[in-house]
Amino acid sequence: MKKRVLVIDDELDSLKYLVAVLEDEGYEVLSCQDGDEGLALAANERPDIVLLDIMMPGRSGVSLYRAMRAEEALREVPVILVSGVNTEQEYRFRDLVADESVPEPQGYAEKPINVPRFLSKVEAAIRTE
Amino acid sequence: MDTPLPTESLQRWLHEQLFQQVPSRIAIIDRELSIVQANPAFELSFGECVGRKCFRVYKGKEVPCADCPAKLTFADGEIRHSEEFGTDSRGNFTAYFVHVAPIVAEDGSIPYVVEMSTDITAVKKLEKEKLEAERLAAVGQTVAGLAHSVKNMLMGLEGGMYYLSSGLKKNDQKRLQEGWEMVERNLTKTTSLVKDFLSFAKGRPPATKVVAPNALAQEIVDLYRETAAQSGVLLALEVSAETRLAALDPDGIHTCLTNLVSNAIDACQMSDKPVTHVVVRVREENGTLIFEVIDDGAGMDYDVKQKVFTSFFTTKGGEGTGLGLLTTRKIVQQHGGTVEVESRPGLGSLFRVTLPRDRLPPPLQEEAGNS
Numbered sequence: 001m002k003k004r005v006l007v008i009d010d011e012l013d014s015l016k017y018l019v020a021v022l023e024d025e026g027y028e029v030l031s032c033q034d035g036d037e038g039l040a041l042a043a044n045e046r047p048d049i050v051l052l053d054i055m056m057p058g059r060s061g062v063s064l065y066r067a068m069r070a071e072e073a074l075r076e077v078p079v080i081l082v083s084g085v086n087t088e089q090e091y092r093f094r095d096l097v098a099d100e101s102v103p104e105p106q107g108y109a110e111k112p113i114n115v116p117r118f119l120s121k122v123e124a125a126i127r128t129e
Numbered sequence: 130m131d132t133p134l135p136t137e138s139l140q141r142w143l144h145e146q147l148f149q150q151v152p153s154r155i156a157i158i159d160r161e162l163s164i165v166q167a168n169p170a171f172e173l174s175f176g177e178c179v180g181r182k183c184f185r186v187y188k189g190k191e192v193p194c195a196d197c198p199a200k201l202t203f204a205d206g207e208i209r210h211s212e213e214f215g216t217d218s219r220g221n222f223t224a225y226f227v228h229v230a231p232i233v234a235e236d237g238s239i240p241y242v243v244e245m246s247t248d249i250t251a252v253k254k255l256e257k258e259k260l261e262a263e264r265l266a267a268v269g270q271t272v273a274g275l276a277h278s279v280k281n282m283l284m285g286l287e288g289g290m291y292y293l294s295s296g297l298k299k300n301d302q303k304r305l306q307e308g309w310e311m312v313e314r315n316l317t318k319t320t321s322l323v324k325d326f327l328s329f330a331k332g333r334p335p336a337t338k339v340v341a342p343n344a345l346a347q348e349i350v351d352l353y354r355e356t357a358a359q360s361g362v363l364l365a366l367e368v369s370a371e372t373r374l375a376a377l378d379p380d381g382i383h384t385c386l387t388n389l390v391s392n393a394i395d396a397c398q399m400s401d402k403p404v405t406h407v408v409v410r411v412r413e414e415n416g417t418l419i420f421e422v423i424d425d426g427a428g429m430d431y432d433v434k435q436k437v438f439t440s441f442f443t444t445k446g447g448e449g450t451g452l453g454l455l456t457t458r459k460i461v462q463q464h465g466g467t468v469e470v471e472s473r474p475g476l477g478s479l480f481r482v483t484l485p486r487d488r489l490p491p492p493l494q495e496e497a498g499n500s
Contacts, residue, residue, distance in 0.1 A: 014281065060430065
């Protein structure tokens with residue numbers, strides 16, 4: 001069965017790029033450009049993995065990540081943070097790691113992505129679940 | 130009544146204990162600006178000084194200072210204080226905070242003033258270091274922000290390339306078309322970022338003219354009224370009749386208000402409310418000119434609020450370069466003012482530009498030109 005990926009990124013071109021790469025790899029892809037809509041999609045569509053941009057208008061990626069981890073149904077869905085900044089550093093910068101109630105995301109990917117490496121990260125994150 | 134103070138012993142105490150032993154420097158100066166008496170703390174800093182002119186002792190000058198606080202106090206009998214810079218007896222730079230008080234004779238004349246000064250050199254040094262550190266941090270943020278923007282545009286460009294190459298491989302005309310549009314869009318974005326960045330980096334000194342702040346705000350409101358209405362945003366102007374003329378760089382302030390108003394309209398569009406409002410307010414408060422842009426749009430959470438004035442931060446996806454508020458702050462700072470923000474997620478935001486009149490730059494002469 002096709003694995004289902006949810007991509008949330010406010011930058012349209014970035015979103016289109018990720019969607020095309022994932023679809024070409026055989027994933028079923030859902031996407032949106034807004035954090036709140038993303039949270040609703042995640043809850044309703046139960047994706048196998050969520051790819052999350054950090055800087056977005058309205059609800060930021062980090063805030064969305066926290067909300068997902070706080071929700072019983074979404075707690076186990078793997079998440080990869082995708083961002084133009086050094087994503088891992090950005091994540092740590094926001095002190096989320098220090099907050100032990102929130103586990104670290106399953107992966108980080110930096111824009112612009114390296115397609116093969118990005119796809120293997122996605123695959124690995126789904127497999128470990 | 131309590132026992133009256135023992136005047137004579139109090140006098141002695143004042144002289145021996147207070148005058149001799151306080152860590153502050155105290156000097157008594159006559160109307161010729163000669164020091165007639167100084168305490169040990171004063172002489173420790175400035176050396177032997179009785180009989181010498183105060184401007185020589187404090188600053189090594191040959192003539193009295195133009196804004197000499199002692200002279201002013203001799204003239205009006207007021208107590209005053211000021212921050213001064215001078216040179217101590219070892220030739221070191223010293224910053225001090227000085228209080229000047231008149232010594233009033235029985236006939237009401239002021240034969241002497243007493244100056245009490247506190248050494249604030251270390252504090253000033255710390256302040257300077259802190260400013261320096263903040264500036265370096267700002268440079269770091271700018272570099273990180275630039276990297277972020279560039280990476281996002283590269284992501285868009287590479288996305289376009291991916292569409293083009295996979296479109297060619299699959300002979301998919303729609304993909305090719307989309308890929309080409311992505312490349313175009315991101316090239317445009319690159320161009321506008323580079324332009325904005327260059328204009329931000331280059332800057333220009335404020336070309337100040339005496340203008341009516343209310344009229345400046347009116348211009349912006351007229352400019353944006355239609356755009357706002359099309360987005361379901363009611364744009365209003367509230368000006369105080371008390372607002373006086375001010376020496377401002379009209380183009381600069383125009384840029385600031387444009388940035389703030391267009392941001393406010395964007396924030397309104399991001400909210401779910403059917404009707405939203407943006408108010409531009411101009412008022413005057415204790416010698417300070419205040420511009421406010423208030424919206425009841427989406428508001429900002431803590432994360433966003435912390436970053437609004439850092440370079441290249443944008444929540445507008447492809448639309449913004451993230452330089453608007455940074456440029457705004459730079460222009461406001463050139464006017465000696467500050468810009469601050471209050472915001473609550475879901476309720477809206479208020480941006481306030483505060484321009485103390487005594488810190489506004491002087492108006493330039495006409496021949497200075499305006500590019």
